[in-house]
Amino acid sequence: MSDVLVIAEFQGDRFPKTTLVAVNAGIELARKRGGNCLAVVAGEEVGAPASELAKYGVAKVIALENPALKNYLADAWADAIAGLVKKLGVEHVLATATAMGKDLMPRIAARLEAPMASEIVAIGDDNTLIRPMYAGNALATIEMDGPVKVVTVRATAFDAAQPAGNGAPVEKIPAEIDSAALKMQFVVFNQTKSDRPQLTEARIVVSGGRGLRSGENFKTVLEPLVDELGAAMGASRAAVDAGFVPNDLQVGQTGKVVAPELYVAVGISGAIQHLAGMKDSKTIVAINKDPDAPIFSVADYGLVADLFKAVPEMVDEVKKLKHS
Amino acid sequence: MKILVPVKRVPDPATTIRVLPDGSGIATDNVKWVINPFDEIAIEEALRIKEKQGSGEIVMCSIGQASWQEQLRTGLAMGADRAILVKSDQPLDTLAIARILVKVASDEKPELVILGKQAIDDDSNQVGQMMAEMLRWPQATFASKIEFADGKCTVTREVDGGLETIAFPLPAVITTDLRLNEPRYASLPGIMKARKKELKEIAAESLGIDLAPRLKLKRLTAPPKREAGRKVESAAELVGLLHSEAKVI
Numbered sequence: 116m117s118d119v120l121v122i123a124e125f126q127g128d129r130f131p132k133t134t135l136v137a138v139n140a141g142i143e144l145a146r147k148r149g150g151n152c153l154a155v156v157a158g159e160e161v162g163a164p165a166s167e168l169a170k171y172g173v174a175k176v177i178a179l180e181n182p183a184l185k186n187y188l189a190d191a192w193a194d195a196i197a198g199l200v201k202k203l204g205v206e207h208v209l210a211t212a213t214a215m216g217k218d219l220m221p222r223i224a225a226r227l228e229a230p231m232a233s234e235i236v237a238i239g240d241d242n243t244l245i246r247p248m249y250a251g252n253a254l255a256t257i258e259m260d261g262p263v264k265v266v267t268v269r270a271t272a273f274d275a276a277q278p279a280g281n282g283a284p285v286e287k288i289p290a291e292i293d294s295a296a297l298k299m300q301f302v303v304f305n306q307t308k309s310d311r312p313q314l315t316e317a318r319i320v321v322s323g324g325r326g327l328r329s330g331e332n333f334k335t336v337l338e339p340l341v342d343e344l345g346a347a348m349g350a351s352r353a354a355v356d357a358g359f360v361p362n363d364l365q366v367g368q369t370g371k372v373v374a375p376e377l378y379v380a381v382g383i384s385g386a387i388q389h390l391a392g393m394k395d396s397k398t399i400v401a402i403n404k405d406p407d408a409p410i411f412s413v414a415d416y417g418l419v420a421d422l423f424k425a426v427p428e429m430v431d432e433v434k435k436l437k438h439s
Numbered sequence: 440m441k442i443l444v445p446v447k448r449v450p451d452p453a454t455t456i457r458v459l460p461d462g463s464g465i466a467t468d469n470v471k472w473v474i475n476p477f478d479e480i481a482i483e484e485a486l487r488i489k490e491k492q493g494s495g496e497i498v499m500c501s502i503g504q505a506s507w508q509e510q511l512r513t514g515l516a517m518g519a520d521r522a523i524l525v526k527s528d529q530p531l532d533t534l535a536i537a538r539i540l541v542k543v544a545s546d547e548k549p550e551l552v553i554l555g556k557q558a559i560d561d562d563s564n565q566v567g568q569m570m571a572e573m574l575r576w577p578q579a580t581f582a583s584k585i586e587f588a589d590g591k592c593t594v595t596r597e598v599d600g601g602l603e604t605i606a607f608p609l610p611a612v613i614t615t616d617l618r619l620n621e622p623r624y625a626s627l628p629g630i631m632k633a634r635k636k637e638l639k640e641i642a643a644e645s646l647g648i649d650l651a652p653r654l655k656l657k658r659l660t661a662p663p664k665r666e667a668g669r670k671v672e673s674a675a676e677l678v679g680l681l682h683s684e685a686k687v688i
Contacts, residue, residue, distance in 0.1 A: 189568070189571070189578050189580075190575075190577060190578075193572055213599055214581065214596075214597075214598035214599040215598075215599075217580070217581075218578070218580045218581075219568075220565075220568075221533070221564070221565035221566075221568035221569045221572070222568045222569070222571065222572040222578070223572075224534070224569060225534070225568070225569035225570075225571075225572035225573050226572050228534070229534075229653075230533075230534055230652075230654040231533065231534075231563075231565055231654070233562065233563045233565060234562070243657060247562065247662070248560065248561055248562055248659070249450075249456045249559075249562075250452075250456075250562070251662060252458075252661075252662070253456060253458050253465065254659070254661070254662050255658075255659055256656075256657045256659075256660070257654055257656055257657060258654075258655050259653055260653055260655075298576075298577045298607050298608055299605055299606075300607060301603075301605055302593065302604040303603070303604045304598075304601065304602075304604075305602045305604075306601040307600060319687070319688070352617065356617070356618065361601065361602075362583065362597045362601075362618060363597070363598070363599060363600055363601050368559070369477075369557065369559075369616075369617065371599070376687050377681065377687040377688065387452065387453070388452065397687070398681070398685045398687050399665075399668070400681070411668075411670075413665050413668075414668045415668035415685065416669065416670075416671050416677055416680055416681070416685075417668060417669070417670045418670070418671050418672075418673075418674065418677055419670060420673075420674075425674050426674075428673070428674035428675070429674040429677065429678060432677075432678035432679075433678055433688065436678060436682055436688065
Protein backbone atom coordinates (compact mmCIF):
# COMPACT_ATOMS: atom_id res chain seq x y z
CA MET A 116 0.00 0.00 0.00
CA SER A 117 1.64 3.23 -1.11
CA ASP A 118 -0.77 5.51 0.68
CA VAL A 119 0.18 8.98 1.83
CA LEU A 120 -0.92 10.56 5.12
CA VAL A 121 -0.82 14.35 5.14
CA ILE A 122 -0.61 16.05 8.51
CA ALA A 123 -2.81 19.12 8.26
CA GLU A 124 -1.99 22.07 10.46
CA PHE A 125 -4.77 24.50 11.19
CA GLN A 126 -4.66 27.82 13.00
CA GLY A 127 -7.69 29.08 14.85
CA ASP A 128 -10.47 28.44 12.39
CA ARG A 129 -8.67 28.20 9.09
CA PHE A 130 -6.18 26.10 7.20
CA PRO A 131 -3.19 28.23 6.25
CA LYS A 132 -2.06 28.07 2.64
CA THR A 133 0.88 25.95 3.80
CA THR A 134 -1.52 23.15 4.74
CA LEU A 135 -3.23 23.21 1.35
CA VAL A 136 0.24 23.03 -0.21
CA ALA A 137 0.89 19.84 1.78
CA VAL A 138 -2.44 18.40 0.60
CA ASN A 139 -1.58 19.12 -3.03
CA ALA A 140 1.90 17.61 -2.66
CA GLY A 141 0.40 14.60 -0.89
CA ILE A 142 -2.09 14.06 -3.71
CA GLU A 143 0.74 14.24 -6.27
CA LEU A 144 2.92 11.83 -4.27
CA ALA A 145 0.05 9.37 -3.86
CA ARG A 146 -0.70 9.50 -7.57
CA LYS A 147 2.92 8.89 -8.54
CA ARG A 148 3.40 6.07 -6.07
CA GLY A 149 0.09 4.37 -6.85
CA GLY A 150 -1.79 4.92 -3.59
CA ASN A 151 -4.41 7.10 -1.92
CA CYS A 152 -3.92 10.40 -0.14
CA LEU A 153 -5.39 10.66 3.34
CA ALA A 154 -5.18 13.59 5.73
CA VAL A 155 -5.25 13.91 9.50
CA VAL A 156 -6.34 16.89 11.58
CA ALA A 157 -5.27 16.56 15.21
CA GLY A 158 -6.44 18.37 18.31
CA GLU A 159 -8.92 18.25 21.17
CA GLU A 160 -12.09 18.53 19.08
CA VAL A 161 -11.48 18.81 15.37
CA GLY A 162 -14.60 17.50 13.63
CA ALA A 163 -15.34 20.86 12.01
CA PRO A 164 -11.89 21.56 10.53
CA ALA A 165 -11.71 17.92 9.39
CA SER A 166 -14.97 18.30 7.46
CA GLU A 167 -13.64 21.51 5.93
CA LEU A 168 -10.42 19.80 4.79
CA ALA A 169 -12.42 16.96 3.28
CA LYS A 170 -13.41 19.28 0.43
CA TYR A 171 -9.86 19.50 -0.96
CA GLY A 172 -9.50 16.31 -2.91
CA VAL A 173 -8.15 13.78 -0.42
CA ALA A 174 -9.61 10.29 -0.15
CA LYS A 175 -10.39 10.52 3.56
CA VAL A 176 -9.81 12.82 6.53
CA ILE A 177 -9.15 11.53 10.01
CA ALA A 178 -10.08 13.68 12.99
CA LEU A 179 -7.56 12.56 15.61
CA GLU A 180 -8.79 13.70 18.99
CA ASN A 181 -7.43 13.76 22.52
CA PRO A 182 -7.31 16.50 25.19
CA ALA A 183 -3.51 16.10 25.27
CA LEU A 184 -3.48 17.45 21.69
CA LYS A 185 -5.13 20.76 22.60
CA ASN A 186 -1.89 22.70 22.05
CA TYR A 187 0.88 21.57 19.77
CA LEU A 188 3.62 19.81 21.76
CA ALA A 189 6.17 17.59 20.05
CA ASP A 190 6.05 14.58 22.35
CA ALA A 191 2.26 14.24 22.49
CA TRP A 192 1.79 14.81 18.76
CA ALA A 193 4.59 12.44 17.74
CA ASP A 194 3.10 9.73 19.94
CA ALA A 195 -0.42 10.21 18.59
CA ILE A 196 0.48 10.48 14.92
CA ALA A 197 3.08 7.71 14.87
CA GLY A 198 0.44 5.48 16.41
CA LEU A 199 -2.03 6.45 13.70
CA VAL A 200 0.52 5.79 10.95
CA LYS A 201 1.10 2.26 12.26
CA LYS A 202 -2.65 1.69 12.54
CA LEU A 203 -3.34 2.87 8.98
CA GLY A 204 -0.29 1.18 7.45
CA VAL A 205 0.49 4.16 5.19
CA GLU A 206 3.85 4.30 3.46
CA HIS A 207 4.43 8.05 3.33
CA VAL A 208 3.87 10.67 6.01
CA LEU A 209 3.95 14.23 4.72
CA ALA A 210 3.68 17.76 6.08
CA THR A 211 4.80 21.23 5.06
CA ALA A 212 8.17 22.40 6.45
CA THR A 213 6.63 25.01 8.73
CA ALA A 214 8.05 25.53 12.23
CA MET A 215 5.65 22.83 13.42
CA GLY A 216 6.43 20.44 10.56
CA LYS A 217 10.17 20.80 11.15
CA ASP A 218 9.77 20.26 14.87
CA LEU A 219 7.42 17.28 14.67
CA MET A 220 8.22 15.19 11.62
CA PRO A 221 11.74 14.03 12.56
CA ARG A 222 10.30 12.80 15.85
CA ILE A 223 7.68 10.79 13.99
CA ALA A 224 10.40 9.45 11.68
CA ALA A 225 12.54 8.36 14.63
CA ARG A 226 9.58 6.65 16.33
CA LEU A 227 8.81 4.72 13.16
CA GLU A 228 12.53 4.12 12.42
CA ALA A 229 11.86 5.74 9.07
CA PRO A 230 14.16 7.88 6.89
CA MET A 231 13.09 11.48 6.37
CA ALA A 232 13.60 13.89 3.48
CA SER A 233 13.38 17.54 4.54
CA GLU A 234 11.91 20.32 2.45
CA ILE A 235 11.49 18.58 -0.89
CA VAL A 236 10.84 20.81 -3.88
CA ALA A 237 9.79 18.16 -6.41
CA ILE A 238 8.54 14.59 -6.60
CA GLY A 239 10.20 12.30 -9.15
CA ASP A 240 8.30 9.60 -11.03
CA ASP A 241 10.90 6.99 -10.20
CA ASN A 242 10.75 6.75 -6.40
CA THR A 243 12.99 9.81 -6.09
CA LEU A 244 12.48 13.16 -4.42
CA ILE A 245 14.38 16.39 -4.96
CA ARG A 246 15.53 18.66 -2.16
CA PRO A 247 17.84 21.66 -1.90
CA MET A 248 21.19 21.48 -0.09
CA TYR A 249 24.01 23.98 0.57
CA ALA A 250 21.62 26.90 1.01
CA GLY A 251 19.91 26.04 -2.28
CA ASN A 252 23.16 26.01 -4.25
CA ALA A 253 22.68 22.36 -5.10
CA LEU A 254 19.67 20.14 -5.71
CA ALA A 255 19.86 16.60 -4.38
CA THR A 256 17.94 13.75 -6.00
CA ILE A 257 17.39 11.24 -3.22
CA GLU A 258 15.76 7.88 -2.75
CA MET A 259 14.49 6.38 0.49
CA ASP A 260 13.75 2.79 1.32
CA GLY A 261 11.77 1.04 4.01
CA PRO A 262 8.14 0.44 4.88
CA VAL A 263 7.58 4.07 5.95
CA LYS A 264 9.10 7.29 4.63
CA VAL A 265 8.69 10.76 6.11
CA VAL A 266 8.70 13.89 3.99
CA THR A 267 8.37 17.62 4.53
CA VAL A 268 7.69 19.88 1.57
CA ARG A 269 8.88 23.41 0.94
CA ALA A 270 5.78 25.61 0.95
CA THR A 271 6.86 27.62 -2.09
CA ALA A 272 7.48 24.59 -4.28
CA PHE A 273 3.92 23.39 -4.74
CA ASP A 274 0.60 25.10 -5.43
CA ALA A 275 -2.17 25.05 -2.86
CA ALA A 276 -4.87 22.40 -3.30
CA GLN A 277 -8.16 23.73 -4.65
CA PRO A 278 -11.60 22.64 -3.48
CA ALA A 279 -12.51 19.47 -5.40
CA GLY A 280 -15.37 17.02 -5.26
CA ASN A 281 -18.19 16.68 -2.81
CA GLY A 282 -16.19 16.05 0.30
CA ALA A 283 -14.40 12.92 1.39
CA PRO A 284 -15.53 10.83 4.37
CA VAL A 285 -14.35 12.00 7.79
CA GLU A 286 -13.51 9.44 10.45
CA LYS A 287 -13.08 10.36 14.10
CA ILE A 288 -10.38 8.36 15.79
CA PRO A 289 -9.40 8.87 19.44
CA ALA A 290 -5.66 9.35 19.67
CA GLU A 291 -3.77 6.79 21.69
CA ILE A 292 -1.27 8.67 23.81
CA ASP A 293 0.88 7.51 26.69
CA SER A 294 0.00 10.55 28.82
CA ALA A 295 2.19 9.48 31.73
CA ALA A 296 5.24 9.78 29.47
CA LEU A 297 4.50 13.39 28.40
CA LYS A 298 6.87 15.92 29.92
CA MET A 299 6.55 19.04 27.80
CA GLN A 300 4.45 22.01 28.83
CA PHE A 301 3.20 24.88 26.72
CA VAL A 302 3.79 28.21 28.48
CA VAL A 303 2.96 31.08 26.13
CA PHE A 304 2.94 32.12 22.46
CA ASN A 305 3.90 35.72 21.77
CA GLN A 306 2.54 36.26 18.31
CA THR A 307 3.82 39.14 16.27
CA LYS A 308 0.69 41.14 15.63
CA SER A 309 0.21 42.40 12.11
CA ASP A 310 -2.61 43.33 9.79
CA ARG A 311 -0.42 42.68 6.80
CA PRO A 312 -0.52 39.54 4.65
CA GLN A 313 1.59 36.64 5.91
CA LEU A 314 5.10 36.44 4.49
CA THR A 315 4.57 32.90 3.30
CA GLU A 316 1.28 33.71 1.54
CA ALA A 317 1.70 37.21 0.10
CA ARG A 318 1.87 37.94 -3.63
CA ILE A 319 4.33 40.75 -2.98
CA VAL A 320 7.07 40.88 -0.35
CA VAL A 321 9.11 43.97 0.49
CA SER A 322 12.14 43.22 2.65
CA GLY A 323 14.48 45.55 4.45
CA GLY A 324 18.07 45.05 5.44
CA ARG A 325 20.78 46.63 7.50
CA GLY A 326 20.80 49.56 5.09
CA LEU A 327 17.68 50.89 6.78
CA ARG A 328 19.80 51.54 9.87
CA SER A 329 17.02 51.37 12.50
CA GLY A 330 13.70 49.88 13.45
CA GLU A 331 12.28 53.40 13.28
CA ASN A 332 13.33 53.64 9.62
CA PHE A 333 11.58 50.36 8.91
CA LYS A 334 8.40 52.09 10.11
CA THR A 335 8.84 55.47 8.48
CA VAL A 336 10.61 54.55 5.24
CA LEU A 337 9.88 50.91 4.38
CA GLU A 338 6.38 50.38 5.71
CA PRO A 339 4.80 53.03 3.45
CA LEU A 340 6.08 51.05 0.44
CA VAL A 341 4.98 47.76 1.98
CA ASP A 342 1.47 49.08 2.53
CA GLU A 343 1.18 50.96 -0.78
CA LEU A 344 1.87 47.64 -2.53
CA GLY A 345 -0.36 45.65 -0.15
CA ALA A 346 2.67 43.52 0.55
CA ALA A 347 4.02 41.43 3.38
CA MET A 348 7.14 42.71 5.06
CA GLY A 349 10.33 40.69 5.38
CA ALA A 350 13.84 41.33 6.58
CA SER A 351 17.40 40.15 6.25
CA ARG A 352 19.12 38.34 9.10
CA ALA A 353 21.24 41.43 9.77
CA ALA A 354 18.15 43.56 10.36
CA VAL A 355 16.68 41.00 12.76
CA ASP A 356 19.98 40.48 14.61
CA ALA A 357 20.25 44.25 15.04
CA GLY A 358 16.82 44.26 16.63
CA PHE A 359 15.16 46.39 13.92
CA VAL A 360 12.30 43.90 13.45
CA PRO A 361 11.07 40.66 15.08
CA ASN A 362 12.57 37.28 14.17
CA ASP A 363 9.58 35.97 12.26
CA LEU A 364 10.24 38.45 9.44
CA GLN A 365 13.58 36.87 8.57
CA VAL A 366 13.86 35.62 5.01
CA GLY A 367 16.72 33.26 4.34
CA GLN A 368 18.26 29.78 4.42
CA THR A 369 17.42 29.38 8.08
CA GLY A 370 14.46 31.74 8.23
CA LYS A 371 11.49 31.74 5.89
CA VAL A 372 11.76 30.73 2.27
CA VAL A 373 9.43 32.78 0.07
CA ALA A 374 8.70 32.83 -3.65
CA PRO A 375 6.21 35.63 -4.28
CA GLU A 376 5.40 37.20 -7.64
CA LEU A 377 7.39 40.27 -6.64
CA TYR A 378 10.21 40.51 -4.12
CA VAL A 379 11.67 43.94 -3.39
CA ALA A 380 14.97 43.92 -1.46
CA VAL A 381 15.72 47.29 0.10
CA GLY A 382 19.11 47.96 1.64
CA ILE A 383 19.95 44.25 1.56
CA SER A 384 23.41 43.25 0.33
CA GLY A 385 22.39 39.75 -0.72
CA ALA A 386 24.42 37.24 1.28
CA ILE A 387 24.19 33.63 0.03
CA GLN A 388 22.00 32.78 3.00
CA HIS A 389 19.49 35.54 2.17
CA LEU A 390 19.37 34.58 -1.51
CA ALA A 391 18.54 31.04 -0.44
CA GLY A 392 15.30 32.38 0.99
CA MET A 393 14.06 34.38 -2.01
CA LYS A 394 15.81 33.52 -5.28
CA ASP A 395 12.82 31.60 -6.60
CA SER A 396 10.64 34.72 -6.56
CA LYS A 397 9.17 35.45 -10.00
CA THR A 398 10.38 39.06 -10.22
CA ILE A 399 13.13 40.43 -8.02
CA VAL A 400 13.90 44.11 -7.47
CA ALA A 401 16.91 45.37 -5.56
CA ILE A 402 17.48 48.87 -4.25
CA ASN A 403 20.96 49.41 -2.82
CA LYS A 404 23.52 52.18 -2.98
CA ASP A 405 26.38 49.69 -3.54
CA PRO A 406 26.54 48.74 -7.23
CA ASP A 407 28.56 45.62 -6.34
CA ALA A 408 26.09 44.24 -3.84
CA PRO A 409 25.56 40.53 -4.59
CA ILE A 410 21.77 41.06 -4.53
CA PHE A 411 22.04 42.60 -8.02
CA SER A 412 23.15 39.22 -9.40
CA VAL A 413 19.66 37.83 -8.87
CA ALA A 414 17.66 41.01 -9.42
CA ASP A 415 15.60 41.39 -12.58
CA TYR A 416 15.57 45.13 -11.99
CA GLY A 417 18.31 46.81 -9.99
CA LEU A 418 18.26 50.40 -8.81
CA VAL A 419 21.57 51.71 -7.50
CA ALA A 420 20.41 54.56 -5.31
CA ASP A 421 20.11 55.88 -1.79
CA LEU A 422 17.09 54.02 -0.45
CA PHE A 423 16.10 56.97 1.71
CA LYS A 424 15.36 58.86 -1.51
CA ALA A 425 14.43 56.00 -3.81
CA VAL A 426 11.85 54.32 -1.58
CA PRO A 427 9.71 57.43 -0.96
CA GLU A 428 9.94 58.13 -4.72
CA MET A 429 8.75 54.61 -5.42
CA VAL A 430 5.83 55.09 -3.02
CA ASP A 431 4.81 58.24 -4.95
CA GLU A 432 5.12 56.48 -8.30
CA VAL A 433 2.95 53.58 -7.14
CA LYS A 434 0.33 56.05 -5.85
CA LYS A 435 0.38 57.82 -9.23
CA LEU A 436 -0.04 54.49 -11.00
CA LYS A 437 -3.06 53.60 -8.89
CA HIS A 438 -4.76 56.89 -9.63
CA SER A 439 -4.03 56.90 -13.34
CA MET B 440 25.48 19.64 34.69
CA LYS B 441 26.99 17.42 32.03
CA ILE B 442 26.22 18.77 28.58
CA LEU B 443 26.72 16.80 25.36
CA VAL B 444 27.26 18.95 22.28
CA PRO B 445 27.14 17.11 18.93
CA VAL B 446 29.21 19.04 16.40
CA LYS B 447 29.38 18.78 12.62
CA ARG B 448 32.11 19.95 10.29
CA VAL B 449 30.80 21.88 7.28
CA PRO B 450 32.14 24.09 4.47
CA ASP B 451 32.52 27.73 5.53
CA PRO B 452 29.18 29.48 4.79
CA ALA B 453 30.89 31.92 2.42
CA THR B 454 32.19 29.11 0.19
CA THR B 455 31.15 29.25 -3.46
CA ILE B 456 29.54 25.86 -3.91
CA ARG B 457 30.45 24.03 -7.14
CA VAL B 458 28.65 20.81 -7.98
CA LEU B 459 30.95 18.17 -9.48
CA PRO B 460 30.26 17.32 -13.15
CA ASP B 461 29.47 13.69 -12.26
CA GLY B 462 26.91 14.84 -9.67
CA SER B 463 28.52 12.85 -6.88
CA GLY B 464 29.05 15.81 -4.59
CA ILE B 465 30.59 19.25 -4.38
CA ALA B 466 34.14 20.26 -5.25
CA THR B 467 36.13 20.42 -2.02
CA ASP B 468 39.46 21.78 -3.23
CA ASN B 469 38.48 25.37 -2.43
CA VAL B 470 36.62 24.54 0.77
CA LYS B 471 37.59 25.92 4.15
CA TRP B 472 36.12 23.63 6.82
CA VAL B 473 34.56 25.07 9.95
CA ILE B 474 32.35 24.05 12.84
CA ASN B 475 28.71 24.26 11.72
CA PRO B 476 27.74 27.80 12.83
CA PHE B 477 24.66 26.56 14.70
CA ASP B 478 26.78 23.98 16.55
CA GLU B 479 29.20 26.73 17.48
CA ILE B 480 26.28 28.56 19.06
CA ALA B 481 25.52 25.33 20.96
CA ILE B 482 29.10 25.11 22.28
CA GLU B 483 28.89 28.74 23.37
CA GLU B 484 25.59 28.19 25.14
CA ALA B 485 27.01 25.15 26.95
CA LEU B 486 29.97 27.27 28.07
CA ARG B 487 27.63 30.00 29.38
CA ILE B 488 25.52 27.45 31.26
CA LYS B 489 28.63 25.96 32.86
CA GLU B 490 29.96 29.41 33.75
CA LYS B 491 26.64 30.48 35.25
CA GLN B 492 26.26 27.30 37.30
CA GLY B 493 29.90 27.33 38.40
CA SER B 494 30.49 23.70 37.53
CA GLY B 495 29.77 21.05 34.94
CA GLU B 496 31.34 19.22 32.04
CA ILE B 497 31.00 19.89 28.34
CA VAL B 498 31.59 16.94 26.03
CA MET B 499 31.61 17.44 22.26
CA CYS B 500 30.95 14.62 19.84
CA SER B 501 31.53 14.49 16.09
CA ILE B 502 30.88 11.71 13.61
CA GLY B 503 33.25 11.90 10.70
CA GLN B 504 36.77 11.42 9.45
CA ALA B 505 40.06 11.78 11.32
CA SER B 506 40.55 15.28 9.90
CA TRP B 507 37.55 16.47 11.92
CA GLN B 508 39.89 16.54 14.94
CA GLU B 509 40.74 20.09 13.87
CA GLN B 510 37.21 21.32 14.49
CA LEU B 511 36.98 19.42 17.78
CA ARG B 512 40.23 21.09 18.92
CA THR B 513 38.66 24.46 18.09
CA GLY B 514 35.72 23.62 20.34
CA LEU B 515 38.08 22.50 23.09
CA ALA B 516 39.95 25.77 22.65
CA MET B 517 36.69 27.68 23.14
CA GLY B 518 36.41 25.92 26.49
CA ALA B 519 34.76 22.54 26.09
CA ASP B 520 36.24 19.87 28.40
CA ARG B 521 36.65 16.85 26.17
CA ALA B 522 35.71 15.47 22.80
CA ILE B 523 34.70 12.21 21.20
CA LEU B 524 35.28 11.53 17.51
CA VAL B 525 33.26 8.64 16.16
CA LYS B 526 35.13 7.74 13.02
CA SER B 527 33.33 6.71 9.90
CA ASP B 528 34.17 6.95 6.22
CA GLN B 529 30.80 5.75 4.95
CA PRO B 530 27.92 8.09 4.12
CA LEU B 531 25.54 8.15 7.08
CA ASP B 532 21.95 9.34 6.96
CA THR B 533 20.28 11.32 9.74
CA LEU B 534 18.78 8.19 11.35
CA ALA B 535 22.23 6.61 11.65
CA ILE B 536 23.75 9.84 13.00
CA ALA B 537 20.99 10.11 15.58
CA ARG B 538 21.43 6.47 16.60
CA ILE B 539 25.16 6.94 17.11
CA LEU B 540 24.64 10.09 19.17
CA VAL B 541 21.96 8.36 21.25
CA LYS B 542 24.45 5.57 21.99
CA VAL B 543 27.02 8.16 23.08
CA ALA B 544 24.37 9.93 25.18
CA SER B 545 23.34 6.66 26.79
CA ASP B 546 26.96 6.05 27.80
CA GLU B 547 27.73 9.63 28.87
CA LYS B 548 24.36 10.32 30.58
CA PRO B 549 24.28 14.11 30.09
CA GLU B 550 21.48 16.21 31.57
CA LEU B 551 21.34 18.22 28.39
CA VAL B 552 22.08 17.60 24.73
CA ILE B 553 22.41 20.85 22.80
CA LEU B 554 23.22 21.10 19.10
CA GLY B 555 22.56 23.28 16.08
CA LYS B 556 19.10 23.20 14.56
CA GLN B 557 20.54 22.27 11.17
CA ALA B 558 23.84 21.76 9.42
CA ILE B 559 24.31 24.42 6.78
CA ASP B 560 25.47 21.92 4.17
CA ASP B 561 22.73 19.32 4.44
CA ASP B 562 19.98 21.65 5.77
CA SER B 563 18.00 18.63 7.06
CA ASN B 564 17.10 19.93 10.53
CA GLN B 565 16.34 16.42 11.88
CA VAL B 566 19.05 15.01 14.13
CA GLY B 567 18.19 16.81 17.39
CA GLN B 568 14.52 15.90 17.14
CA MET B 569 15.31 12.28 16.21
CA MET B 570 17.63 11.99 19.21
CA ALA B 571 14.94 13.37 21.52
CA GLU B 572 12.40 10.82 20.32
CA MET B 573 14.84 7.89 20.50
CA LEU B 574 15.70 8.89 24.07
CA ARG B 575 12.03 9.74 24.82
CA TRP B 576 13.21 13.12 26.10
CA PRO B 577 11.54 16.54 25.70
CA GLN B 578 12.82 18.70 22.86
CA ALA B 579 13.03 22.44 22.29
CA THR B 580 14.03 23.35 18.75
CA PHE B 581 15.06 26.77 17.33
CA ALA B 582 15.90 28.05 20.82
CA SER B 583 16.55 31.75 21.18
CA LYS B 584 16.60 31.80 24.99
CA ILE B 585 17.27 29.08 27.58
CA GLU B 586 16.70 29.36 31.33
CA PHE B 587 16.89 26.91 34.21
CA ALA B 588 14.93 27.25 37.46
CA ASP B 589 13.39 24.89 40.03
CA GLY B 590 14.46 21.75 38.22
CA LYS B 591 12.84 22.89 34.97
CA CYS B 592 14.17 24.23 31.74
CA THR B 593 12.25 27.03 30.00
CA VAL B 594 13.02 27.71 26.35
CA THR B 595 11.78 30.45 24.06
CA ARG B 596 11.68 29.26 20.47
CA GLU B 597 11.61 31.14 17.17
CA VAL B 598 8.54 29.86 15.33
CA ASP B 599 6.65 31.04 12.25
CA GLY B 600 4.40 33.66 13.81
CA GLY B 601 6.58 34.88 16.67
CA LEU B 602 8.08 33.44 19.84
CA GLU B 603 6.79 30.39 21.70
CA THR B 604 7.84 29.43 25.23
CA ILE B 605 7.76 25.86 26.52
CA ALA B 606 8.97 24.25 29.74
CA PHE B 607 10.10 20.73 30.63
CA PRO B 608 12.25 18.79 33.08
CA LEU B 609 15.74 17.56 32.22
CA PRO B 610 17.23 15.57 30.59
CA ALA B 611 16.26 17.12 27.27
CA VAL B 612 17.47 17.98 23.77
CA ILE B 613 17.68 21.60 22.64
CA THR B 614 18.55 22.80 19.14
CA THR B 615 19.94 26.28 18.67
CA ASP B 616 18.79 29.15 16.50
CA LEU B 617 20.77 32.18 15.34
CA ARG B 618 19.91 34.61 18.07
CA LEU B 619 20.60 32.39 21.07
CA ASN B 620 24.07 33.87 21.51
CA GLU B 621 27.18 35.11 19.73
CA PRO B 622 29.98 32.54 20.05
CA ARG B 623 33.31 33.58 21.52
CA TYR B 624 36.61 33.25 19.69
CA ALA B 625 39.09 30.75 21.08
CA SER B 626 41.71 32.59 23.11
CA LEU B 627 45.43 31.83 22.83
CA PRO B 628 45.54 30.27 26.34
CA GLY B 629 42.47 28.28 25.30
CA ILE B 630 44.22 26.99 22.21
CA MET B 631 47.22 25.94 24.29
CA LYS B 632 45.06 24.15 26.88
CA ALA B 633 43.07 22.41 24.14
CA ARG B 634 46.11 20.36 23.11
CA LYS B 635 46.06 18.57 26.45
CA LYS B 636 42.33 17.93 26.62
CA GLU B 637 41.04 14.44 25.88
CA LEU B 638 39.97 13.68 22.31
CA LYS B 639 38.87 10.07 22.17
CA GLU B 640 38.42 8.24 18.87
CA ILE B 641 35.95 5.38 18.41
CA ALA B 642 35.14 3.43 15.25
CA ALA B 643 31.48 3.80 14.28
CA GLU B 644 31.36 0.14 13.32
CA SER B 645 32.29 -0.90 16.87
CA LEU B 646 29.09 0.53 18.34
CA GLY B 647 26.85 -2.33 17.24
CA ILE B 648 24.38 -0.05 15.48
CA ASP B 649 22.73 -0.55 12.11
CA LEU B 650 24.38 2.18 10.04
CA ALA B 651 23.15 1.22 6.57
CA PRO B 652 21.69 4.31 4.93
CA ARG B 653 17.95 4.32 4.22
CA LEU B 654 18.17 7.68 2.48
CA LYS B 655 20.61 7.68 -0.41
CA LEU B 656 21.84 10.53 -2.54
CA LYS B 657 21.52 9.59 -6.19
CA ARG B 658 22.98 12.75 -7.66
CA LEU B 659 23.60 16.41 -7.01
CA THR B 660 22.82 19.02 -9.66
CA ALA B 661 23.22 22.78 -9.84
CA PRO B 662 19.93 24.69 -9.65
CA PRO B 663 18.68 26.52 -12.77
CA LYS B 664 20.42 29.85 -13.13
CA ARG B 665 18.42 33.02 -13.11
CA GLU B 666 18.73 35.15 -16.23
CA ALA B 667 20.68 38.33 -15.67
CA GLY B 668 18.52 41.36 -14.99
CA ARG B 669 19.22 45.00 -15.71
CA LYS B 670 19.79 48.25 -13.93
CA VAL B 671 17.22 51.03 -13.98
CA GLU B 672 17.91 54.71 -13.48
CA SER B 673 15.04 55.89 -11.31
CA ALA B 674 12.11 54.87 -9.15
CA ALA B 675 9.81 56.13 -11.89
CA GLU B 676 11.40 53.85 -14.47
CA LEU B 677 11.27 50.93 -12.02
CA VAL B 678 7.59 51.28 -11.25
CA GLY B 679 6.82 51.73 -14.95
CA LEU B 680 8.60 48.47 -15.84
CA LEU B 681 7.04 46.54 -12.95
CA HIS B 682 3.66 47.59 -14.30
CA SER B 683 4.09 47.32 -18.06
CA GLU B 684 6.83 44.71 -18.48
CA ALA B 685 6.81 42.43 -15.43
CA LYS B 686 3.09 43.06 -14.92
CA VAL B 687 3.31 42.48 -11.18
CA ILE B 688 1.75 45.76 -10.04
